[in-house]
Amino acid sequence: MSKYVFGVDIGGTTVKLGLFTEAGELMDKWEIPTVTADHGEKIVPDVADSIKAKMAEKSIAKDDVIGIGIGAPGATDEDGVMTGGAVNLGWGVFNLRTTLEELTGGIKVKAANDANVAAYGEAWKGGGKGCKNMVAVTLGTGVGGGIIVGGKIVTGANGAGGEIGHIHIEDDETEKCNCGHEGCLEQYASATGVVRLAKRRLAKDDKPSSLRNVELSAKEVFDAVRAGDAVAIEIAERFGYYLGKGLAAVANVVNPEIILIGGGVSKAGDLLIPYIEPVFLKYVFPPCKNVEFKLAELGNDAGIYGSAGLILGAMD
Amino acid sequence: MSKYVFGVDIGGTTVKLGLFTEAGELMDKWEIPTVTADHGEKIVPDVADSIKAKMAEKSIAKDDVIGIGIGAPGATDEDGVMTGGAVNLGWGVFNLRTTLEELTGGIKVKAANDANVAAYGEAWKGGGKGCKNMVAVTLGTGVGGGIIVGGKIVTGANGAGGEIGHIHIEDDETEKCNCGHEGCLEQYASATGVVRLAKRRLAKDDKPSSLRNVELSAKEVFDAVRAGDAVAIEIAERFGYYLGKGLAAVANVVNPEIILIGGGVSKAGDLLIPYIEPVFLKYVFPPCKNVEFKLAELGNDAGIYGSAGLILGAMD
Numbered sequence: 295m296s297k298y299v300f301g302v303d304i305g306g307t308t309v310k311l312g313l314f315t316e317a318g319e320l321m322d323k324w325e326i327p328t329v330t331a332d333h334g335e336k337i338v339p340d341v342a343d344s345i346k347a348k349m350a351e352k353s354i355a356k357d358d359v360i361g362i363g364i365g366a367p368g369a370t371d372e373d374g375v376m377t378g379g380a381v382n383l384g385w386g387v388f389n390l391r392t393t394l395e396e397l398t399g400g401i402k403v404k405a406a407n408d409a410n411v412a413a414y415g416e417a418w419k420g421g422g423k424g425c426k427n428m429v430a431v432t433l434g435t436g437v438g439g440g441i442i443v444g445g446k447i448v449t450g451a452n453g454a455g456g457e458i459g460h461i462h463i464e465d466d467e468t469e470k471c472n473c474g475h476e477g478c479l480e481q482y483a484s485a486t487g488v489v490r491l492a493k494r495r496l497a498k499d500d501k502p503s504s505l506r507n508v509e510l511s512a513k514e515v516f517d518a519v520r521a522g523d524a525v526a527i528e529i530a531e532r533f534g535y536y537l538g539k540g541l542a543a544v545a546n547v548v549n550p551e552i553i554l555i556g557g558g559v560s561k562a563g564d565l566l567i568p569y570i571e572p573v574f575l576k577y578v579f580p581p582c583k584n585v586e587f588k589l590a591e592l593g594n595d596a597g598i599y600g601s602a603g604l605i606l607g608a609m610d
Numbered sequence: 611m612s613k614y615v616f617g618v619d620i621g622g623t624t625v626k627l628g629l630f631t632e633a634g635e636l637m638d639k640w641e642i643p644t645v646t647a648d649h650g651e652k653i654v655p656d657v658a659d660s661i662k663a664k665m666a667e668k669s670i671a672k673d674d675v676i677g678i679g680i681g682a683p684g685a686t687d688e689d690g691v692m693t694g695g696a697v698n699l700g701w702g703v704f705n706l707r708t709t710l711e712e713l714t715g716g717i718k719v720k721a722a723n724d725a726n727v728a729a730y731g732e733a734w735k736g737g738g739k740g741c742k743n744m745v746a747v748t749l750g751t752g753v754g755g756g757i758i759v760g761g762k763i764v765t766g767a768n769g770a771g772g773e774i775g776h777i778h779i780e781d782d783e784t785e786k787c788n789c790g791h792e793g794c795l796e797q798y799a800s801a802t803g804v805v806r807l808a809k810r811r812l813a814k815d816d817k818p819s820s821l822r823n824v825e826l827s828a829k830e831v832f833d834a835v836r837a838g839d840a841v842a843i844e845i846a847e848r849f850g851y852y853l854g855k856g857l858a859a860v861a862n863v864v865n866p867e868i869i870l871i872g873g874g875v876s877k878a879g880d881l882l883i884p885y886i887e888p889v890f891l892k893y894v895f896p897p898c899k900n901v902e903f904k905l906a907e908l909g910n911d912a913g914i915y916g917s918a919g920l921i922l923g924a925m926d
Binding site: 369372377378427441443444446448449450451452453454455456457458460461462473474475478539542543544546547548549550551576577579580581582584 | 685777
């Protein structure tokens with residue numbers, strides 16, 4: 295009898311779901327809206343209903359479901375407790391794992407942070423395929439991270455492991471990060487961070503640049519880098535300085551084989567790595583220097599792969 | 611029938627050995643000299659002979675030995691390979707685990723880096739008793755580290771996990787660290803680092819201080835702090851600034867419950883923590899801030915406990 299696994303990735307606007315075989319093949323994927331009204335109280339029941347509907351559609355019996363993996367946008371401890379709730383969903387502190395287990399009539403659930411789960415997915419089937427020691431950094435609106443050590447997610451005491459975007463990297467910063475501190479990596483290496491760096495550089499003098507005529511975005515900056523704009527290159531160097539230095543600190547702690555770069559900013563692709571890698575090599579402890587920089591490959595599917603992989607113990 | 615475990619900790623001058631019960635009780639401990647002559651080729655055979663002699667003395671049959679854990683002063687990967695050799699012992703690259711297994715007639719061996727093993731021992735039976743997410747930092751001649759996440763040692767790709775002494779922490783440093791870079795945490799937070807900080811501070815002006823009349827050492831600095839010497843307090847603040855900032859970066863990566871401070875500098879005891887903790891709290895990502903700072907408790911026995919604990923899977 296065939297066995298199945300569900301992988302679920304809860305985002306701020308949609309929940310992504312995937313049905314996988316026991317062998318880890320994605321058979322079907324779909325989305326449902328994330329209903330954040332009323333403190334997001336419908337979200338987990340909607341997930342359970344969607345899974346039950348898919349089981350009915352495919353004639354899958356409960357005993358044939360090995361388990362449901364689920365990633366959520368907030369710190370999630372080993373037991374499945376959202377230790378700080380999930381601000382984007384309206385959630386307070388509760389146990390996501392046991393809640394979904396009850397709503398599905400006792401199917402085994404594993405819950406983890408969404409960035410950690412996405413890293414696990416990339417380590418299993420994506421850019422870090424088969425790599426048991428990997429750091430994934432996501433450069434989007436913020437800087438997120440997920441770390442795999444010895445084939446396991448670095449969850450930490452209350453599920454905040456891998457939050458590398460808030461490593462302090464600049465003593466001279468005066469503007470506040472969303473976390474309340476000043477000088478976090480996220481303030482320089484996120485999409486909004488790149489725009490901040492660009493504004494600061496452009497305000498410094500009158501050196502001509504194509505960036506003076508556009509609405510600034512990380513994409514515009516890296517497009518200008520590609521076109522050889524000297525000011526844009528200075529901005530990319532600054533971006534690379536911060537990210538390379540931050541990732542070197544992370545590598546000294548966990549000694550990865552691969553550092554995987556994902557998120558919106560990573561659409562600049564291979565262009566980014568030459569700005570990051572030389573700085574990384576300058577600052578990393580020499581025995582930790584053999585790191586391959588790669589780009590994430592699974593895009594929006596990383597979360598469903600990773601959460602299903604957790605159930606399968608895919609990286610054990 | 612009672613079962614036994616051996617724990618071994620190879621140091622530069624002596625090898626410490628311990629005989630433990632299956633329940634993790636230390637029954638006997640002893641030392642043998644570390645013979646570093648001839649590229650240290652006698653060290654592993656000496657360990658094997660010492661274990662066999664102890665088995666004979668106690669009438670322990672081979673089948674009653676669950677295994678031998680061994681810590682060595684160099685990067686050691688999951689398989690037991692000393693990936694960069696061990697400079698202090700004269701060792702090149704080789705597999706410590708399989709070598710000792712062969713020399714003991716097939717007793718199961720687990721090998722790991724000595725600092726990582728000591729951290730494991732402290733997490734099992736020492737200052738971090740029962741704590742599955744812990745960072746241990748050793749402030750001695752250098753700054754070493756060992757990290758436990760989810761009850762497992764963070765070994766990393768080639769066994770260099772936990773090398774937090776070489777996190778880059780100061781852009782303005784001009785002197786070189788032993789690792790070849792400038793501005794590593796070790797240059798400020800080790801015993802020699804504290805002396806460097808002291809020399810720099812004393813050279814800055816003529817402010818009176820008891821430290822102007824002594825041969826500088828980390829102990830003299832912290833003794834002067836205890837006596838209320840204003841210059842010594844400035845030096846301790848600088849030490850705390852670097853160590854607090856570095857440990858905050860580590861905590862953002864692995865989200866520990868406990869940060870354990872050991873090594874020679876930690877003999878200053880509770881005096882140190884008030885200089886580290888406020889800086890740590892200033893820089894750590896708020897969800898990772900609930901960390902207890904404690905002092906290591908097992909001293910020189912941490913390594914034999916940790917290596918025996920590895921065999922017992924004591925923190926699983």
